[in-house]
Amino acid sequence: MDDLKLLRDLGAELEHQPPPTLARRRHRLFTPRRPRRSGWWAAGLVAVATAVAVAVPVVLVGNRHEPERTTAAEPVDVSGTRNVLVIGSDTREGEGNAEYGPGQARSDVGARSDTIMIVHLPADRRTATAVSVPRDSIVRIPRCGSARPRVGMINSAYDTGGVTCLRATLEQLTGLRLDHTVEVDFAGFKDMVDALGGVTVTLPRPVDDKASKLKLPAGKWLLDGEKALGYVRLRHYGDGSDIARVKRQQSVVVAMVRKAKSALGEPATLEALLKEMRESVKTDLSVESMYQLATELSGAKLDVVSVPWVPHPDDANRIVWKQPEADRLFASLR
């Protein structure tokens, strides 16, 4: 008996043949892509928003030995399992946002949710799970205000009904109670990066992207807020896939967290950062609640996952949640 032969046979038994989609990947990897749709960008601030909601406070507060801020007069209770809805929006209204959408800062457009993610904080606070919800998901949207129930892209719930509607939609879809919401937009993200003194990223290839106004040679770069924003918005870079884009965003967050950690020893940076953080997000979480969460989360590990999905049967540019996997994922968080 030959053990190698037996192993080879086992391998043959376990082997799968490549699906036709593999060849399509070649196309994606090595053929320059046309813009997927006319929408000029879709910044995923997934991880960045998470960093704001979870990681950065963790770093800043979790490691501080003597919290100068004692619990406020009103006791806050954020104990137990908590789910936080994090929305990265591409709103171009308001000061500092308009310049990122020249000619598109129309007030009637409303904000568009670009990144939607549910951060699940279990009662024991050992791990936090961030579930990113692809914005192209076609889902059932319940009645929101005067709008009738309909089937549509999930981010349209936010576009038309705001955070309340998106929250209701997601609660119905996932069976999870979403206790809090955090919204971040362009300007907020930019300010945060600047408050950190920039983030360092490594570019494997030169970037010259008109849509995100980013032009840089390959190499290691310290990006200011403006450039970092361009970087997380990049679409036509690498293999041009959403997955690659999400990875770039994650790398920015890791860089931000690293920066935040090093800022611990620099009171001035720290102060600016805290201030920016509070000003650059819109949330129903009080500062006290964030402090409390952050303290509890100081030892927590963050898992980032995506809702399992498959392409929409009628439209390759849209997706639907893959069942029963998606339900199973949410059930595991209940």
Next chain:
Amino acid sequence: MITQPAVRGADAELVSASWTEPEAFAELFDRYSAMLYRYVSKRLGPEPAEDLVGETFLVAFSRRRSYDLAYADARPWLFGILTKLISRHHRKEAARYRALLRAPVDSEVESPADRVAAGVTARAVRAELAGALAALPAKDRDVLLLIAWGDLTYEEVARALGIPVGTVRSRLNRGRRKVRAALGDTNPMEEE
């Protein structure tokens, strides 16, 4: 779909061509993506395989300038990148092997007569093999599977993992010893 080129140059030529014409790199994908896919599918199953193969080529492409053109064959290089990517899924891999421990042997695929004729088959000792693989240290498993499932030679494995050939041999021997032990070491005299 994909057109075969009339002349198949060495992989190294494609890599060097891609330095100035990035499209040339796509030919490497045509040559090896299916092979890499099959390899990952054995270790991790079909779901992550496509992503990992895609990522392997993406990483390879980004490092194409540091490719050592002295090596005509790019397979070890690609397998090396892939192996690193697979290592991030070590929990999933171990779980996959452990699942085989529990899975009932599907006897419909093969008649008992066949099994008798073949003597010991992988199917009959699947649980033992899977258990041994699950228990192997990652480094030993990488070497063993690059040889058994990736069809690389000792030298190619050494190149893929960036280790000396002697280390490949010792890891391979250690891995095989454990596999044989799991199989009950039915023929300890048989050494290759």
